[in-house]
Amino acid sequence: MRAWLDWLRARERAMTRLLGRFVRAESPSFDKPAVDRFGRIVASEWKRRGAAVTRLRQRGRGDHLRVEWRPRGRGTTAQILVLGHLDTVYDTGAIARMPYRVSRGRAWGPGTFDMKGGLVIALYAMDALAAVGCMPGKSVVFLWTSDEEIGSESSRAAIQREARRSDAVLVLEPAAGLDGRVKTGRKGVGEIEILATGRAAHAGLNPEDGINAIQEIALQIARISRWNQPRRGITVNAGVIEGGTRTNVIPERARVLVDLRAARVEDMRALERKFRALRPILRGAKLEIRGGFNRPPMERKMSAGLYVKARALAREMGITLGEAFVGGGSDGNFTAALGVPTLDGLGAVGEGAHSPSENIVVRAMPERAALLAGLLTAL
Ligand SMILES: [Zn+2]
Numbered sequence: 035m036r037a038w039l040d041w042l043r044a045r046e047r048a049m050t051r052l053l054g055r056f057v058r059a060e061s062p063s064f065d066k067p068a069v070d071r072f073g074r075i076v077a078s079e080w081k082r083r084g085a086a087v088t089r090l091r092q093r094g095r096g097d098h099l100r101v102e103w104r105p106r107g108r109g110t111t112a113q114i115l116v117l118g119h120l121d122t123v124y125d126t127g128a129i130a131r132m133p134y135r136v137s138r139g140r141a142w143g144p145g146t147f148d149m150k151g152g153l154v155i156a157l158y159a160m161d162a163l164a165a166v167g168c169m170p171g172k173s174v175v176f177l178w179t180s181d182e183e184i185g186s187e188s189s190r191a192a193i194q195r196e197a198r199r200s201d202a203v204l205v206l207e208p209a210a211g212l213d214g215r216v217k218t219g220r221k222g223v224g225e226i227e228i229l230a231t232g233r234a235a236h237a238g239l240n241p242e243d244g245i246n247a248i249q250e251i252a253l254q255i256a257r258i259s260r261w262n263q264p265r266r267g268i269t270v271n272a273g274v275i276e277g278g279t280r281t282n283v284i285p286e287r288a289r290v291l292v293d294l295r296a297a298r299v300e301d302m303r304a305l306e307r308k309f310r311a312l313r314p315i316l317r318g319a320k321l322e323i324r325g326g327f328n329r330p331p332m333e334r335k336m337s338a339g340l341y342v343k344a345r346a347l348a349r350e351m352g353i354t355l356g357e358a359f360v361g362g363g364s365d366g367n368f369t370a371a372l373g374v375p376t377l378d379g380l381g382a383v384g385e386g387a388h389s390p391s392e393n394i395v396v397r398a399m400p401e402r403a404a405l406l407a408g409l410l411t412a413l
Contacts, residue, residue: 035350038162038407042400045161049154049399050136052079056150057134057143061096063121063184069096073120076178077101079157083164085176095188096120096180100196103160103174112172114413115200115374116406117193117365118152118207118381119182123388132390140384142393151382151394152206153178158399159406170410172201179365185328186365197369197376202340202413204406205366206381210358214398216344217379218337219359220367221267222302224294224327226309228254230277231320234286244284248277250319251288254312258292261308267297267331268305269361294327295361299371302327329363332378336370340377340409347408353401380406 042049061072073096077087080101090098099120122145124132134143141151156176163169175196179189186193197203210217230251235244255272262270270292277288294309296302306326314321341357348355358379366378382402384394 035347035404035408037166039351039400039404041162041165042158042403045158046396046400049158050141050396052157053141053146053151053154054134056153057145058129060124060126060129060144061121062125063095063123063181065126066094066096068126069121069180073097073099073178073180076120076153083157083160090192092180092188098180098189098192099178100192101176101178105169105171105173110172113200114170114172114174114410115196115203115369116156116174116176117203117205117369118149118156118176119179119365121180121183122148122150123183132392136396139396140393141396142391144392146394147208147382147384147392148387149207149381151384151399152208155381155399155403155406156206158403159410162403162407163411168411172413174410175200182365186368189365190368193365193368194372197372197374200374203366203369203374203376204380204409205364205376205378207364207366207378208381208387209379209383210360212383212385212395213356214383214402215356215358215379216341216377217360217366218341218357218377219297219334220332220363220378221295221297221361222299222327222331222367223329223363224302224325226292226294226323226325227289228292228312229289229322229324230254230287230314232284232286232316233318235284237282237284241284245316245318246284247288247319248285250314250316250321251275251277251290253315254321255290258309261305266301267295268301269293269295270305297331297359298333299331302331329367330371332367332370332376334359336373336375337377340375343412344377344405344409347412348405351401351404
């Protein structure tokens with residue numbers, strides 16, 4: 035570990051320079067040409083290092099990149115999957131308001147932390163391995179996807195396919211906290227839409243003929259709010275409501291969008307069942323329920339073994355590697371749900387993800403790259 039760390043520390047500036055190139059190539063999830071442009075930059079870095087790069091072409095979204103590094107001279111079929119994403123939540127032009135800069139030991143800019151820093155860490159981890167002359171015994175597949183920030187609809191199948199072939203999945207999403215904790219658990223995340231249909235009527239002339247869809251939705255919100263169990267990791271949040279046309283009309287239609295989170299797979303299933311079983315409260319009203327969980331929970335048991343290994347490797351560098359459970363989902367949720375050991379939050383250490391002050395701790399870059407290098411050879 036020490037040899038890799040020393041080698042990487044001497045390349046801290048080169049890492050921030052590459053990060054600058056990556057950050058300036060803006061890549062908002064919904065802008066396919068931009069994501070593809072950035073993808074070509076990342077692909078060329080890997081090709082330069084002799085890795086096999088395949089573009090997984092997409093129509094509506096940016097192309098995903100599959101980068102494969104094979105151990106020389108060994109006929110192994112065992113594989114480790116490293117996950118990351120090319121897209122950011124920032125619209126094109128954000129770089130003008132928050133230009134890339136390195137100051138006070140931090141590197142600032144859109145996507146530095148989530149998660150272009152992680153992409154740089156992966157490249158330098160492989161460089162360190164090559165330089166020090168110790169390579170992983172298994173194939174390493176890096177999957178850089180284009181739509182993680184918008185739910186991974188176009189990449190989910192590829193992520194699951196690669197995960198099924200892999201002995202472990204390492205996710206380069208941002209670390210938790212400035213002490214760089216890895217993520218050993220994530221809540222599952224879902225979205226449900228409840229649509230109520232009532233009957234329109236004049237609020238003054240014949241209110242008795244109306245069925246108030248807004249009232250129906252309000253009653254349903256009161257009902258589902260009781261399903262919150264924050265201590266168990268279950269949250270139900272009515273986040274958006276719409277309905278009605280004018281005050282003197284009994285509204286015929288209303289809807290609510292609900293964010294769902296659960297820490298355990300069994301709670302996710304139970305919650306989905308409860309939503310499906312919702313029935314109208316007002317006589318004559320109709321209900322339609324759409325959606326469900328998009329990412330299943332990542333339970334700690336899927337991360338525990340990898341975390342123990344990572345912690346031991348970090349200790350060799352004199353670093354105490356903590357762990358965190360977080361409420362947000364990532365693509366690690368998909369792979370853990372398949373039963374493949376998954377460790378998340380191995381990417382950059384920083385602050386302010388998805389905000390104008392997004393930044394990473396420069397000093398931590400070599401450490402994280404060394405940790406990844408260590409894991410790739412240890413697994
Ligand atoms: Zn991310």
